Amino acid sequence: MTCGHRVDAITKAVEAADPGAQVQVDLAAHRVEIHPVSSDRTCLAEAISAAGYRPTDADTHGEVSVAATRGGCCCR
Numbered sequence: 001m002t003c004g005h006r007v008d009a010i011t012k013a014v015e016a017a018d019p020g021a022q023v024q025v026d027l028a029a030h031r032v033e034i035h036p037v038s039s040d041r042t043c044l045a046e047a048i049s050a051a052g053y054r055p056t057d058a059d060t061h062g063e064v065s066v067a068a069t070r071g072g073c074c075c076r
Contacts, residue, residue, distance in 0.1 A: 006053070007025045007027070009051050009052070009053070010023070010025070010032055010048055010051060010053055011023045011025070012051070013047040013048055013050065013051035013053075014032075014034055014044055014047060014048065016047060017039050017043055017044055017046075017047035018034075018036050018037055018038055018039035018043070018044065019037075020037030020038065021034055021035060021036045021037055021039065021044075022034070022035040041057060045057070
């Protein structure tokens with residue numbers, strides 16, 4: 001995850017699945033931390049996958065790590 005477009009795509013996917021979720025992105029670490037309101041990890045992972053990214057369970061307090069599956073950055 002290297003650009004704002006990817007951050008926006010993942011944030012929108014999470015917010016569509018769980019409108020009250022808080023999403024925090026650390027681009028340098030390639031991680032997204034999600035604090036869900038009404039969705040579980042499976043639902044959030046499916047939403048992120050549908051947006052074209054590969055989520056991996058960080059196995060910590062609701063955090064989901066996300067790796068980009070798309071090549072290249074559209075923001076250049």
